[in-house]
Amino acid sequence: MNPKHDSYLDDYEQYETLFDPMRSDRKARRGRKPKTKHTPKKPQQQVIAELGESVGLEGGFKTTYQPGLFEEGWLLQSLRDFYTQHYISDVLARVKGGKEASVYRCQATPAIGGGLVAAKVYRPNIFRNLRNDAMYREGRGVLSAEGHDLNQSVHTDRMQRALGKKTAYGRQVAHTSWLMHEFKTLQTLHAAGGAVPKPFAAGENAILMSYHGDEDRAAPILQDVVLDVDEARSLFNVVLWNVELMLKHNLIHGDLSPYNILYWEGRITIIDFPQVINSQGNGSARFVLERDIIRICDYFAEQGVERDAEAVAHRLWKRYIAKSPRDQKADESRLLAEDEE
Numbered sequence: 001m002n003p004k005h006d007s008y009l010d011d012y013e014q015y016e017t018l019f020d021p022m023r024s025d026r027k028a029r030r031g032r033k034p035k036t037k038h039t040p041k042k043p044q045q046q047v048i049a050e051l052g053e054s055v056g057l058e059g060g061f062k063t064t065y066q067p068g069l070f071e072e073g074w075l076l077q078s079l080r081d082f083y084t085q086h087y088i089s090d091v092l093a094r095v096k097g098g099k100e101a102s103v104y105r106c107q108a109t110p111a112i113g114g115g116l117v118a119a120k121v122y123r124p125n126i127f128r129n130l131r132n133d134a135m136y137r138e139g140r141g142v143l144s145a146e147g148h149d150l151n152q153s154v155h156t157d158r159m160q161r162a163l164g165k166k167t168a169y170g171r172q173v174a175h176t177s178w179l180m181h182e183f184k185t186l187q188t189l190h191a192a193g194g195a196v197p198k199p200f201a202a203g204e205n206a207i208l209m210s211y212h213g214d215e216d217r218a219a220p221i222l223q224d225v226v227l228d229v230d231e232a233r234s235l236f237n238v239v240l241w242n243v244e245l246m247l248k249h250n251l252i253h254g255d256l257s258p259y260n261i262l263y264w265e266g267r268i269t270i271i272d273f274p275q276v277i278n279s280q281g282n283g284s285a286r287f288v289l290e291r292d293i294i295r296i297c298d299y300f301a302e303q304g305v306e307r308d309a310e311a312v313a314h315r316l317w318k319r320y321i322a323k324s325p326r327d328q329k330a331d332e333s334r335l336l337a338e339d340e341e
């Protein structure tokens with residue numbers, strides 16, 4: 001990993017604590033970590049200046065979108081590699097600033113087909129908001145920036161210990177793994193024909209993927225769409241088909257809801273996968289699967305499609321996760337036969 005990453009994460013956190021407009025002074029005081037005597041806080045102007053310098057704004061990456069003072073350094077630093085590697089030539093607009101990430105509409109270069117693409121830029125502090133991330137981590141690997149599972153590597157102990165701690169290194173490992181889980185899941189599901197954005201590239205802090213919408217507005221989330229009952233019925237089946245596709249790859253979305261499904265010209269696209277869980281190795285799999293299905297069924301019930309969420313989740317559970325020993329044996333023999341071919 002790039003050691004620079006650490007330092008700019010630290011800088012950003014300091015900068016964010018100083019400037020986050022959402023934090024009141026009282027909140028900021030309560031949340032502020034005790035200061036160590038050895039690291040005097042940098043003056044605000046110095047932090048901003050350093051972030052500006054570190055992204056090489058003078059290097060030609062001028063964007064049509066005018067980022068605010070609070071986002072400029074982090075945004076350009078996060079997207080600079082996509083720019084220098086000629087994936088994007090411009091940032092056109094911010095589609096949405098979320099609690100964990102902001103998504104930007106960008107101009108793609110011909111190298112990746114031209115047109116518009118979406119860049120999801122993670123906030124550096126997502127782990128402060130994600131109280132329960134250990135629940136999602138159970139049974140899934142720790143992924144490196146190259147997408148390798150660090151549990152398989154010689155560094156396992158160090159990585160695992162780092163993850164349990166709140167050191168800068170531990171946070172960096174967790175941050176990268178989180179992002180790479182989203183990227184790898186998009187790769188797997190897109191290759192399998194799933195209704196997910198096409199992933200183009202992953203950087204240290206951002207993912208580049210197909211954009212859904214047009215030059216004026218991004219596709220709305222399903223939560224903001226009212227469907228007629230026939231369309232609702234067929235889209236419910238599409239969502240369920242995708243849930244089954246995930247289960248066939250031992251994946252459960254983990255935050256599936258009408259807020260994480262886009263709707264555009266009659267088609268849906270499922271997004272937002274960093275918390276994806278391993279259906280076979282996670283003790284909370286059943287709870288998470290049920291929660292996903294209940295949220296989907298609640299939305300579709302409002303559109304006139306009544307389904308028994310618990311019965312749906314139970315059927316999926318039995319079919320894909322809690323297999324009988326006989327089914328498991330059959331699966332193993334099939335896989336063995338495939339290996340021998």
Ligand SMILES: Nc1ncnc2c1ncn2[C@@H]1O[C@H](COP(=O)(O)OP(=O)(O)OP(=O)(O)O)[C@@H](O)[C@H]1O
Binds near residue numbers: 209210221259271
């Ligand atoms: N590929 C895409 N094309 C168009 N818009 C997108 C795309 N991906 C994400 N968006 C928009 O960006 C928003 C945030 O994306 P996402 O859900 O992945 O991040 P998030 O951190 O979970 O944000 P939130 O907290 O708002 O859910 C989405 O609700 C959607 O409006």
Ligand SMILES: [Mg+2]
Binds near residue numbers: 098260272
């Ligand atoms: Mg989301």
